[in-house]
Amino acid sequence: MASSILKAGICFPPLVVRRLGDRLACHRFKLLSGHRQYYAAQKANLKEINALILEENDPPEIEAAILSQIQPNAPVSEVPEEQKEEKVTEPSDLNQPVINSSEDLIKKLYQQNQQLLAHNEAIHQSLKQMCAYTQQLLAQNQSICQSLQEVQAALANINTQIASVPTSQVPPPTPTATLSGSLEDRNQPQLKIRLINQGSQAEIKQWLTNAGISEKSSGKYIKKIIEYRAQSPFQSLIHLKEILKLKSQTLTKLEKCPVPASSSFPH
Incomplete structure (x- = not known):
């Protein structure tokens, strides 16, 4: 390759x-492409050689684009004997393909740079939209925080008002009544239904025992009564008969x- 350079001049891209340092102060470079051509030029004792210089802060995309357009390892063809004199006497013709290649490369780099600028502009617009959306979310969060503060203040005011109510104004708990009076009063059907729906198991058992129901049957009836009234109250003794499947004699009893005089339940 060195002999070809001496005979025909520089005929490669x-x-x-890449510059290693500041553009104005640094003159040290890192060779990225064209190693064979560089060493051949040194061997040919050339003092100058064409080169594309990338600055230290140029992005990798530009480097990749340039290297993709240049084929530094392409072999340098030997110059035929009949063209040697013309090549040596007119070196400007030899450099023309390199100039055209450089111009094409610059155009392609310019186009890629324009594409990068358009892409950056699209990213910038997207970021602006995201910022606007974030501002809306912050405004909504502030509104929600204010609403929560108002609710907390209202609850605190209600608690203060409740605490300021005198104890005498608080209604007393519902009293329980102990049944008393004559047998006629305690034999009212509505009292029996209230006993079935609200009385304790012991009170119901006492009533059934007083009516002459056996202990075995009483336990079975009480279990059914407790299970049924948890879902729906009894309406009458006839209703009780249907649910417990009582005989007519048992209903008559x-x-x-x-109702036992010791029975007590809310009235």
């Missing part, structure tokens, strides 16, 4: 180098048996 420019080298690609319950109708005649008054």
Whole structure:
């Protein structure tokens, strides 16, 4: 390659180098492409050689684009004997293909740079939209925080008002009544239904025992009564008969048996 350079001059694409430092103060470079051409030029004792210089802060995209357009390892063809004299006497013709290649490369780099600028502009617009959306979210969050503060203040005011109410104004708890009076009063059907729906198991068992129901049957009836009234209250003794499947004789006993005087439930 060195002999070809001496015979025909420089007939290969420019080298690609990157400046190692500031553009004005640094003259040290890193060779990126064209190693064979560089060493051949040194061997041919050339003092100058064409090169494309990348600055230290140029992005990798530009370097990749330049290297993709240049083929530094392409072999340098030997110059035929009949063209040697013309090549030596007119070196400007030899450099013309390199100049055209450089111009094409510059155009392509310019186009890629325009594409990068358009892409950056699109990213900038997207960031602006995201900022606007973030501002809207912050405004909504502030509005929600204010609403929560107002609710907390209202709850605190309600608690203060409740605490300021005198104890005498608080209604007393619902009292329980202990049944008393004559047998006629305690034999009312509505009291029996209230006992079935609200009385304790012991009170219901006492009533059934007083009516002459056996202990075994009483336990079975009480279990059914507790299970049913948890879902729906009894309406009458006839309703009780249907649910418990009582005999007519058993119903007659319950109708005649008054509620125990010791029974107590809310009235």
